[in-house]
Amino acid sequence: MRLNRAIFAIELQASTRSVLLVSTFTALRSRIPASVIVLEPLAERAAITRAAAGIGLYAGAFGVTFGAVAVRAGLSVTQAVAMSAVMFTGASQFALVGVLAAGGSLLAGVSAALLLGLRNAFYGIPVTRILRPRSVRRALAAQIVIDETTAMAVAQPAPRAGRYAFWVTGGTLYMLWVLGTLAGALIGGEINTTALGLNAAAPAIFLALLWPQLCQKRGAAVALGAAAVALVLVPLVPAGLPIVAAAGVAILAGLLPDRRRGEGQDR
Amino acid sequence: MTTLWIAIIAASLGCYGLKLAGVSLPGPVLNHPRVQRISGLLPVAMLTALVVTDLFDANEHYTADWHTLAGVGAGAIALRFGRSPIVVFLVAIAVTAVTRTI
Numbered sequence: 001m002r003l004n005r006a007i008f009a010i011e012l013q014a015s016t017r018s019v020l021l022v023s024t025f026t027a028l029r030s031r032i033p034a035s036v037i038v039l040e041p042l043a044e045r046a047a048i049t050r051a052a053a054g055i056g057l058y059a060g061a062f063g064v065t066f067g068a069v070a071v072r073a074g075l076s077v078t079q080a081v082a083m084s085a086v087m088f089t090g091a092s093q094f095a096l097v098g099v100l101a102a103g104g105s106l107l108a109g110v111s112a113a114l115l116l117g118l119r120n121a122f123y124g125i126p127v128t129r130i131l132r133p134r135s136v137r138r139a140l141a142a143q144i145v146i147d148e149t150t151a152m153a154v155a156q157p158a159p160r161a162g163r164y165a166f167w168v169t170g171g172t173l174y175m176l177w178v179l180g181t182l183a184g185a186l187i188g189g190e191i192n193t194t195a196l197g198l199n200a201a202a203p204a205i206f207l208a209l210l211w212p213q214l215c216q217k218r219g220a221a222v223a224l225g226a227a228a229v230a231l232v233l234v235p236l237v238p239a240g241l242p243i244v245a246a247a248g249v250a251i252l253a254g255l256l257p258d259r260r261r262g263e264g265q266d267r
Numbered sequence: 268m269t270t271l272w273i274a275i276i277a278a279s280l281g282c283y284g285l286k287l288a289g290v291s292l293p294g295p296v297l298n299h300p301r302v303q304r305i306s307g308l309l310p311v312a313m314l315t316a317l318v319v320t321d322l323f324d325a326n327e328h329y330t331a332d333w334h335t336l337a338g339v340g341a342g343a344i345a346l347r348f349g350r351s352p353i354v355v356f357l358v359a360i361a362v363t364a365v366t367r368t369i
Binding site for chain 2: 125
């Protein structure tokens with residue numbers, strides 16, 4: 001229909017033609033989502049890069065703390081850095097060295113780390129839907145599937161921006177986390193993350209990235225349910241499990257039939 | 268090789284295996300409508316739970332760090348005013364740090 005209108009316009013007098021062409025152009029524009037218009041991706045990418053830099057900086061600061069804590073718990077500098085580079089999941093790393101520092105067994109430390117790492121398996125599902133990675137890229141992507149990269153990837157309106165957000169956040173975070181760990185392990189001193197207000201960093205960025213979904217009815221309902229389940233479970237189960245239980249809330253909500261669309265309609 | 272190294276390697280392999288399992292679901296499973304719906308809801312559920320457990324710690328009874336809560340609250344207000352994630356992030360950190368000096 002749009003094409004017909006353009007051809008029709010060419011057959012008209014110049015004066016009327018321009019008016020019609022303009023109206024056709026605006027009609028075209030209104031149908032294209034903002035993110036597709038040429039200049040948008042640049043601005044979008046800059047915003048993603050800024051957020052990734054912020055995330056990288058707080059991760060770097062906590063990396064310094066991790067390095068110092070790890071060395072104090074009895075790890076060598078090599079072991080501390082190896083943990084950050086190979087394990088690369090902050091909560092699990094802190095759990096393992098925490099158990100060691102408290103004089104717990106290695107087995108207890110490893111199981112605590114695995115319980116906290118379990119949530120990354122669930123993050124893999126939405127991440128794969130955005131990245132669709134294969135072979136080597138899949139192996140690389142797996143290593144950086146954590147809270148921050150997942151949150152950044154799913155917060156972008158288009159898959160293309162999501163992929164960019166995932167790799168930029170993952171790359172920045174990985175570099176600064178490992179470098180921070182090295183610095184902390186070598187110096188043995190910590191950055192006072194508490195005084196710097198960095199405890200608010202992760203919750204604030206997650207809240208900001210989730211905001212559009214929290215403003216929707218379904219997203220808000222699932223978030224409320226997940227928050228309630230997590231809060232109830234926190235004092236009852238080992239660390240890491242409340243978040244896995246929250247995944248259960250998402251699974252239950254996803255299994256409920258969506259009445260507005262009906263089962264038959266989605267493919 | 269010390270037992271400490273063995274523990275580090277075991278935990279690292281385990282954590283990587285969990286991540287790899289997550290990104291290895293076959294296409295047909297991922298394209299299933301139910302999996303698509305669940306996939307869309309997983310991050311909002313899990314990250315909300317993460318935020319909540321970050322903000323409210325609990326051993327025998329619930330405790331919260333009021334400075335952090337104030338900072339994240341200030342960030343939420345910035346969100347209401349349509350600020351971008353990085354601004355929300357900076358506001359939250361700044362407010363938390365400032366309230367701590369009081």
